[in-house]
Amino acid sequence: MTPFPDLERLVPDYVKCFEAYIPSKPDDDLKKLYGCPKLYRLNNNENPLGPPETSRRALRAFDTTRASIYPSGDCYHLRQKLGGIFGMRPDQFIVGNGANEVIAFAIKAFCRQGDNIITADKTFAVYEWVAEFSGFEARLVPLVDYGFDAGAMIERIDERSKILFICNPNNPTGSWWDKRTLCSFLDRVDRRCIVVVDEAYREFVENPDFPDSMALIANYPNLVVFRTFSKMYGLAGLRIGYLAGSSEVVDIIRRTCVVYSVNALAQVGAFSALDDPEHVGRTRESVRAGKGFLLKELDLMGLDCVHGEGNFVMTHLPISDSLAYRKMMTCGVMVRAMTGFRFPNWIRITVSHREALEAFAESLSKILKEGRMF
Amino acid sequence: MKRETEKLLLSVVGDEIFLPVVTAFVEKAAFCFGLGSDESLRLTLAAEEVFMHLCRKANRSGGRLQIACSNGGYFAQAVFSLPSEAFDLEAFNITASIAFDDDAALDSMGLVIASRSVDRFLLDREKGGGLELMLVKEKSYSPLPPEVEAAVAAPLSKTILRPPAPEELKFISRLALSYYDAGGLSDILLHPGRLADMMAAGEYACLAAVGGEGQIGGAIFWRNLGEKMVECFGPYIFNQPLASSISEELLDGCIGSVARTSAVGIVNVGPPPQFPERRFELLGTFDAYGPDGSSTAVEAWFRMLREDMGATVWVHPDLEVFIRREYAKLVLPREIRLERPSGETVPRHSVLCAEFDRPRGRVTLRPMWPGADEAENIGRHLKLMKSEKIPNIHFAVDLGHAWQTLFIPGLLAQGFEPRFVLPYAGKADVVVFQYGGKRP
Numbered sequence: 001m002t003p004f005p006d007l008e009r010l011v012p013d014y015v016k017c018f019e020a021y022i023p024s025k026p027d028d029d030l031k032k033l034y035g036c037p038k039l040y041r042l043n044n045n046e047n048p049l050g051p052p053e054t055s056r057r058a059l060r061a062f063d064t065t066r067a068s069i070y071p072s073g074d075c076y077h078l079r080q081k082l083g084g085i086f087g088m089r090p091d092q093f094i095v096g097n098g099a100n101e102v103i104a105f106a107i108k109a110f111c112r113q114g115d116n117i118i119t120a121d122k123t124f125a126v127y128e129w130v131a132e133f134s135g136f137e138a139r140l141v142p143l144v145d146y147g148f149d150a151g152a153m154i155e156r157i158d159e160r161s162k163i164l165f166i167c168n169p170n171n172p173t174g175s176w177w178d179k180r181t182l183c184s185f186l187d188r189v190d191r192r193c194i195v196v197v198d199e200a201y202r203e204f205v206e207n208p209d210f211p212d213s214m215a216l217i218a219n220y221p222n223l224v225v226f227r228t229f230s231k232m233y234g235l236a237g238l239r240i241g242y243l244a245g246s247s248e249v250v251d252i253i254r255r256t257c258v259v260y261s262v263n264a265l266a267q268v269g270a271f272s273a274l275d276d277p278e279h280v281g282r283t284r285e286s287v288r289a290g291k292g293f294l295l296k297e298l299d300l301m302g303l304d305c306v307h308g309e310g311n312f313v314m315t316h317l318p319i320s321d322s323l324a325y326r327k328m329m330t331c332g333v334m335v336r337a338m339t340g341f342r343f344p345n346w347i348r349i350t351v352s353h354r355e356a357l358e359a360f361a362e363s364l365s366k367i368l369k370e371g372r373m374f
Numbered sequence: 375m376k377r378e379t380e381k382l383l384l385s386v387v388g389d390e391i392f393l394p395v396v397t398a399f400v401e402k403a404a405f406c407f408g409l410g411s412d413e414s415l416r417l418t419l420a421a422e423e424v425f426m427h428l429c430r431k432a433n434r435s436g437g438r439l440q441i442a443c444s445n446g447g448y449f450a451q452a453v454f455s456l457p458s459e460a461f462d463l464e465a466f467n468i469t470a471s472i473a474f475d476d477d478a479a480l481d482s483m484g485l486v487i488a489s490r491s492v493d494r495f496l497l498d499r500e501k502g503g504g505l506e507l508m509l510v511k512e513k514s515y516s517p518l519p520p521e522v523e524a525a526v527a528a529p530l531s532k533t534i535l536r537p538p539a540p541e542e543l544k545f546i547s548r549l550a551l552s553y554y555d556a557g558g559l560s561d562i563l564l565h566p567g568r569l570a571d572m573m574a575a576g577e578y579a580c581l582a583a584v585g586g587e588g589q590i591g592g593a594i595f596w597r598n599l600g601e602k603m604v605e606c607f608g609p610y611i612f613n614q615p616l617a618s619s620i621s622e623e624l625l626d627g628c629i630g631s632v633a634r635t636s637a638v639g640i641v642n643v644g645p646p647p648q649f650p651e652r653r654f655e656l657l658g659t660f661d662a663y664g665p666d667g668s669s670t671a672v673e674a675w676f677r678m679l680r681e682d683m684g685a686t687v688w689v690h691p692d693l694e695v696f697i698r699r700e701y702a703k704l705v706l707p708r709e710i711r712l713e714r715p716s717g718e719t720v721p722r723h724s725v726l727c728a729e730f731d732r733p734r735g736r737v738t739l740r741p742m743w744p745g746a747d748e749a750e751n752i753g754r755h756l757k758l759m760k761s762e763k764i765p766n767i768h769f770a771v772d773l774g775h776a777w778q779t780l781f782i783p784g785l786l787a788q789g790f791e792p793r794f795v796l797p798y799a800g801k802a803d804v805v806v807f808q809y810g811g812k813r814p
Binding site for chain 2: 019022024025029033034035121125128318319320322323325326327329330337339340341342343344345371
């Protein structure tokens, strides 16, 4: 008897062959599983300082009776505020349930069967995933010296290429394009495709050569910029991010948006996060100090590192990253094993607070010493 | 991705009267799929024996079965699928009805004859609960003649990784035989034509390290073993300096290629000397016996492709010490549930499935159904394998199924030794036993 539903017939091939991403278990389960009383999370590039004080106050003051009322369906007030900050119109912004959601909006808006997107092979995986489980080809261009290869990406463009995704700074390598590189790339693309610049870690960058992408939108109407409140603004748990672009492009993307996907608490948290004048500076200072400590410790262990802008460092281990992950978990330290990013034997460490980084250094050092005994 | 193969289906009632239909179907299909006349006849003979066995021993209620013949590029296969409720499960033991005190009787047993006629013979449970009997016959390929001129590779300072072109694959075979002893190579490299067909069928994937002028400095191969596991072969390095990083680059390229697939782990059994061990974890070893009785210790290496999420496993107390030691060594978080029979009723007859790999002189037994006769059943299978002169007898127990723990005391009592745990190779982790191996 044929089982019902007939999944063989119902499910498209590109969904059948796609493997669902399984996120890690909650902390309480992980602690039980690995037998560690405490768990330092250095795997998701979260801000150890948490949300800005202005956000905390607004979240504490949230009137719980508002939980029964639908939020603003298109994050009206937040878009007004973003428009004011960047000198753009509110209708040039779309807010989503985390930046991951706006990736899906953009791909849905521009791609149809037979189209492709182009990105790097070793970067944030969600561009590739959304394209593939939606039935579109993801063309992956190898990184060069841990950075996006502008020329090779342009060479891969054909008449069915719709979106080029640049992660700037790149997660996980921290490499970044300066203004000259980005503008030259946009000139060479010459409006043939949408160019998405994902700036999830932009607020961590202190280098003045980093491009002001928001300002570039006026000259490059095919440029779309992604930002998030999950990293610098410490609101990862509330899931809120946004995109910005020319009115014409954003108008198209808006047609594929799910309205009301951003909850009221996230809107309140994000709106007030932008009011804190000290949070960004304080976080940058903390990352600077933490990164210095981390790099010194890794150097003492004789490990090669790759890092640039952003609150993370990648290091190359002499053992399997997945084994190192398991061993470190038994010490209560959770890092990101990088095989899934196509960096086998690398781990990525979030630049967190000193206590967590010391725990990391101690556990990794112990594991490497054990390894050398064999 | 594996290429869609040609597939032909025959649905037939399990009645001997249909034997000519079955044999004609399998023979013609095998011929159309490119098997030579000898190979086609062997597959047909195996199908005939299986069909007759099913009609006489297993199908007393006239159940319907389906035969699917498909073209795997370098092999043709016939798969018998049948609903388990219509068939007598006990009859699916390859030892069914064998009178062990009469050597002549061994030759008259259908499933045994079938297993001898093909390269791979596998009995398994289908996902939907039915049974599946698979017969695989490979095409005949000429090995590289010993007098073939050795291929030469030059040391390369800079290489890129890319899949080789079909004509380069054959050259890689020659390079491998020029720089390695044939005994240390995966047998996929010994028959260049077969290798080319395997790749064309999508059964295997390959990356080669190629210099600026197309020179080949090394290669690595891999294939999927089920949904969760990848097996890789190599990396094979051809005349490169000791300081070269080609071997690491090839292995990283292979891992990177499967890192975002459904595979959870990657295994490398008996890797060549340049294998970058530190990228993997040593699971353990087993002994590979040759037909002359000689043995070589073969190492099994493994690495996870993901962060481990933990799992629950069922373990018989007799195996607890071994299992805890292995999990401690591999740092795999597992909830170990001890399970032993407590007088509950179990079926009278157990069923084991046997996966024959005749070219490698190996059979792997797996529990398919629990039964009160599990120890005797293991004994019967052992006796048959010995009479078949199969030197490598393995037994795989899936720790994801509590009922499989029933087989542990019988295995240990009859000389099987647990050799290693292969994470995520079944519903959960799988313990691989070897019969009569020499422990390192």
